[in-house]
Amino acid sequence: MNTATECVRPDAPVIVIGNGPVGQTTALLLAHWGIATIVVDQRAQRDLVGSKAIAQQRDVLDIWDVLDGAGRQIAEEGVTWSRSRTFYREHELFCTEYVEDGHTFPPFVNISQSRTEQILDERIAATPLVDVRWGHRVDDIVQHDDHVELACETPEGRVTLRAAYAVACVGARGNEVRELLGVEFGGRTFGDRFLICDIRADLPGWHRERRFYFDPEWNPGRQVLIHPCPDSTFRIDWQVPEDFDLEVEEETGRLDQRIRQVIGDRPYDIVWKSVYRFHSRIVDRFRVGRVLLAGDAAHLVSPFGGRGLNSGVQDAENAAWKLAAVLHGMAGEELLDSYHDERYAAAQENLAITGATMEFLVPQTEAERARRLDVLERAVEDPAARSEVDSGRLAEPFWYVDSPLTTPDPARPFAGRPPKGSVPPPSPGVLIPDAPIEDPATGTETRLRVLARRRITVLTGDAVDAEALREELLRLGRAVPAFRAGDLGGEVAGRTGIRDDEVWVVRPDGHLAATLTSPHAIAVNAAITRVFGSRVSTTVPTARTPVENVFSPS
Template sequence: MSSPEAGPDPVVVIGAGPVGQTAALLLARWGVPVTVLDARPERDAVGSKAICQQRDVLDVWEAVGAGRLIADPGVTWERARTYYRDAELFCLTFADRGRSPFPPFVNVSQSHTEQVLDQRIAATRTIEVRWGHEVTGISQDADGVTVTCRTGEGERRVRAPYVLACAGARGDAVRRTLGVTFGGRSFDDQFLICDIRADLGEWANERRFYFDPAWNPGRQVLIHPCPDSTYRIDWQVPADFDLDRERDSGALDRRIRQVIGDRPYEVVWSSVYRFHSRLVDRMRVGRVLLAGDCAHLVAPFGARGLNSGVQDAENAAWKIAFVLRGWAPPALLPTYEAERSAAAAENLAVTSATMDFLVPHDEPARQRRRDVLDRALTDPAARGQVDSGRLAEPYWYVDSPLTTPHADRTFPGRPPRGEAPPVVPGVLVPDAPVTVPDEPGVTRLRQLVRDGVLVLTSEATDLLDALVDAARPAPVRVLAIPEIDPTGLLAGALEARAGEAMVIRPDGHLAAVVRSDDMAVSAAVRRALGLTLPRQAVVPPRAGEEARAG
């Protein structure tokens, strides 16, 4: 492995989907070269796939120059309506404790997202993408990882200090060669997706979810607006549903017209699928980190698949980069698994509860659901039990070994639907406008946090020298809130208090709120970088696992 002064060797990213693309761009942003391997011969832009991007994920993409390019052609929406038959039960809006430049959600096709990220990759000379490289083996030793690939020109081996496996839901070969299990369950019920182009102006800026509508009795329908007057309609259908038969018989046309009425439309894409809830038993195997659908699969109600995968990529990228560049010890890397496994478990818990409500598995469960929905027509308390999908949100690392607890700023638990958690150690800080002297291009807090460890103090301070010594040689910056917050919006968003300092990680999560003095802040910064964790090397799998790893 190269020394930090000479520059690190390329990290291998397996998979050129949005999660792998994001990981490659973020690693390159930190000065780490990347080799991306994908088994496909080229990009295959088939269907719209994942369409719903959450505001904080758009913000991650904006750090690599892609967020606005992805969001602008999309359809923004700020309301999520839920109906029972023809009665509206509730309408959710989404809190922003700060002032983000992005709306709560943007709907745009995955193929557009991939195209924008491909353009950013093509403009980044430290990223090499190798199509037609099917990973067949992964072996590790004390110094790095060897990835074996099958190509059209024969077998190839690629050496890397670390590997990030973003091979997607069909990454069975990668999971198998790493020796990880992918436990969970698959749901028997089928769901039909149709992306249709039609003029449905009254539905253009909101998500609509229907329980038991007259045009799909006993089941559900979800409607999402998309760009170019396109709408995604998602029906729950019987287990024996046959899309070809439905199309040929004219039943698909009747099904669509039951929703949109007698108006012209065009089917852009259609597909039938089943849901899966699965999680690998480990998200780190030695020097290999697993991310996105390669590590976890969740039901799509709530848009937690792609969005959580991008957050995996950001968590992994800054930690790999900091270790490779000598800014943090190898002990930082196991915290990826600690944090993102907890996030994946949360997503599985949320989406599994949704699926249990959407698809009851026995008659008592179906009766309980009918009772809840019937009562929700008149009882506001019952509406809180109606689960049409809790929408994607950033996870909170309150139990992370990198987080310094605070006696008064404690996490109250999962916030109500549509709400953001209070600003406590572990949560993603809200965005807010800033004015930084001599840096006119920096206008938002989230721009500042992604340049290293950021310390914000409630008043002017001379902490910098002590922090540089404590965290050497990691990039650490200290700013006084009054000097960058002329409007007071930042202080309000952060709930800043006199005499406190806030330590913010490179992914924007609040690592600590401590007294504004050398000792307390230095200790919190060292903890956020993993410098206080027990010393350990990132070792290859145990002997019994080595055979499974190739």
């Protein structure tokens, strides 16, 4: 690393490398915190082709919703499953029904990545703090004590951009940037390939159900997954042999036959098709000096369960609020080390979950093949065996239970990973439950997570004097909003489960940092200090720059 001492004025506080959905989200969330970015991408323009990552998870829609309602628009345009059906050969093993459960967003929404990118582009176009520059290929990265320099090849010639920090969101094929940063990308690549076809067809009864077939007679020994998408479009994934040749498949008419084996003798149009391999890989460092890695640039997992893009968006949120805290002077640079701690652990969990799924879907040894066959055969008649059938555990947020930013609470221990489709009870590290509230500032209807994503937030039980606690924290040099649950709306206490004598400290990404019972303001302040790392400014704010406004959306 270069140790130049001369202070260089950056072109922007942050440069985002890569303008895919993770890069878009990173830039928009930094703008949400008042931080300007330059977004560079080596492509000449947006290539809106194919469905790609289609399954957007509830809590990711929640993150996008702070971006001028992007999450709500994606949910409204997408397709929500009402059921998920799983088959083995000619037998239907089980069907999971999804019902309205009172949440703002459904568990999953299917919509093409291309449309998601368009919606995020619309938000970027309306955001002066984001400057997008296409046709910029980063071919050198030089780090200094106070900034990072990115050398880019452009159609007009070579340019150098400078920033305080950079976030690399260069995707699965970002090998050049990973090499420039000197990170290892260890893991494995699976031998079998997968064929995707997006087809448009009239399939009555299929438009709100996901179908997963193990070993159907029309793809023996392998599996097929079918997802509904908007506009009568269906995404079909076939597991195919390693030597599969799509061009030959089309020339011989076998592709048409393959599709008709699924949908029957009815008209259809192919919207997009592709062949790809699955990978399980992770970089050894998510932070390299002044550069953070996010999304597929940092980790690759198989798509069963929709953990790729969803996890990348959660990377983006984690990186954005921490960079904003550092750039606003509320935390020292060591806070960025926790980005690696938290998101590396999240990626490791995703690799473990998807690795177990791939072991079941693509067994590599005789023992694995025998176990899979035994489970599937037993599941036909024995309902108890069906829980062993692994077609993917759907994406969920990671719980920062062991994070250095989290204050443990013996009274609220983490209950461990919950059953599929459920969430753990509130405890330090867990995403706060949502609830409709009345905005204390405007009196309008909003949600608890929207309020939480404005800054550090203190929430108290009804037996705690929130105003007195806020005043005590202010005397300690900590100006944060403190709200009594009962004052926010009738559903908050019930939805969250906060106890009357508790005080909760909520991070800017909606995760619980601490749950404290009958605490003194000193303990609350210590928990907040822990969220921001060891070097946190405790200066009493002036009238011009109150702390509660420094870390708020622009």
